[in-house]
Amino acid sequence: MTENPSARAANLLHLRQRKLAKGDPVALPLTMSSMFHLPGSPAGYAQYGRFDNPTWDAVEEVLSHLEGADSVAFPSGMAAISAVFFSQLKSGDHILLPSDGYYTPRVLAERFLKPMGVTYDLRATGAFLDGGFEGYRLVFLETPSNPGLDLCDIAAVSAAAHAAGATVVADNTTMTPYGQQPLELGVDILVAADTKAPNGHSDALFGHVSSRDEGIVAAVRDWRKLSGAIPGPFEAWLVHRGLETLEVRFDRMCSSAETIAPRLAGHPKVKALRFPGLADDPSHNLARIQMQRFGLLIGLTLESEEAAETFINRCAMIQPATSFGGVHTSAERRARWGDAVAPGFVRLSVGCEPVEELWAALEAALELA
Numbered sequence: 001m002t003e004n005p006s007a008r009a010a011n012l013l014h015l016r017q018r019k020l021a022k023g024d025p026v027a028l029p030l031t032m033s034s035m036f037h038l039p040g041s042p043a044g045y046a047q048y049g050r051f052d053n054p055t056w057d058a059v060e061e062v063l064s065h066l067e068g069a070d071s072v073a074f075p076s077g078m079a080a081i082s083a084v085f086f087s088q089l090k091s092g093d094h095i096l097l098p099s100d101g102y103y104t105p106r107v108l109a110e111r112f113l114k115p116m117g118v119t120y121d122l123r124a125t126g127a128f129l130d131g132g133f134e135g136y137r138l139v140f141l142e143t144p145s146n147p148g149l150d151l152c153d154i155a156a157v158s159a160a161a162h163a164a165g166a167t168v169v170a171d172n173t174t175m176t177p178y179g180q181q182p183l184e185l186g187v188d189i190l191v192a193a194d195t196k197a198p199n200g201h202s203d204a205l206f207g208h209v210s211s212r213d214e215g216i217v218a219a220v221r222d223w224r225k226l227s228g229a230i231p232g233p234f235e236a237w238l239v240h241r242g243l244e245t246l247e248v249r250f251d252r253m254c255s256s257a258e259t260i261a262p263r264l265a266g267h268p269k270v271k272a273l274r275f276p277g278l279a280d281d282p283s284h285n286l287a288r289i290q291m292q293r294f295g296l297l298i299g300l301t302l303e304s305e306e307a308a309e310t311f312i313n314r315c316a317m318i319q320p321a322t323s324f325g326g327v328h329t330s331a332e333r334r335a336r337w338g339d340a341v342a343p344g345f346v347r348l349s350v351g352c353e354p355v356e357e358l359w360a361a362l363e364a365a366l367e368l369a
């Protein structure tokens with residue numbers, strides 16, 4: 001078992017201190033170097049910027065601490081997901097993807113896995129256990145799904161997929177390690193986009209892969225080194241800084257979402273609302289079992305595309321933008337990307353604004369919608 005979230009957050013802030021020699025900088029130095037001083041035998045030393053970087057090592061140490069598993073850093077969430085697919089799969093393999101999760105893995109599978117002989121099926125997150133997992137080499141789940149916020153039972157999927165011989169991968173982007181620990185619930189591999197809440201300031205893309213299986217981690221590291229899909233040291237430095245405040249930001253965002261979701265649900269302009277923290281949400285009971293928090297995303301449906309656009313674009317405290325998890329509240333209409341949601345469906349990412357100021361702005365914008 002990993003430590004409880006409070007112990008993890010507290011120890012995170014002192015990981016670096018424990019290694020410092022007298023006179024070392026307290027803050028993490030940013031190492032921008034493609035070359036390392038390397039006379040003679042290279043074994044055991046940093047060799048080249050595509051293989052090693054001390055700033056990557058530092059952010060990976062923090063990520064490994066948070067996930068309770070060895071973690072490998074990538075330049076984006078999709079680079080992390082690609083590393084899993086391309087290091088684990090071979091021609092003839094069959095995989096299962098969520099039909100309603102983040103859309104890019106599906107596009108990647110269609111455009112690049114299929115021509116290499118890796119076939120895939122799609123299944124809705126809310127019915128992920130239905131139909132079993134026989135014949136799949138890899139089962140990829142995302143819960144809560146982005147954008148629909150449906151859940152699947154991570155422990156039950158892992159047990160059933162393992163019984164069928166599959167490797168189970170969870171995309172934990174919507175929850176972060178403070179909201180949900182899929183590795184504790186039995187998945188083999190965790191992937192996440194640190195572009196979202198972990199970095200948190202909307203100024204860098206980043207991702208990571210975590211696993212307790214040494215062979216998987218070694219293959220993922222080899223993929224990074226050989227494919228060249230390496231993170232920039234500056235992005236690693238930014239994410240290291242972001243992770244130091246993730247617990248505070250995530251706590252504020254989740255608490256505000258818990259305050260705001262029932263108020264939105266009771267508002268006459270809101271036709272439907274999904275938030276796993278609401279007692280009458282179809283996923284609430286499962287959320288209480290497998291999630292430590294209910295997350296920072298709220299899915300709300302307004303009357304029409306026009307009403308949704310007015311709400312998003314005229315609210316003084318909504319940043320209209322794609323992506324989520326930043327300090328500023330943001331929102332978008334997911335139908336504009338072709339997600340299978342109603343035209344008036346808004347994915348709201350609750351930010352760090354003091355909650356009553358935020359609510360007043362949301363309420364005022366709903367009046368215009």
Ligand SMILES: *Cc1c(COP(=O)(O)O)cnc(C)c1O
Nearest residue numbers: 076077078102146173193195205
């Ligand atoms: C954003 C996102 C990704 C991809 O992350 P990038 O950093 O944009 O590549 C993957 N999965 C989920 C659930 C996401 O929300």
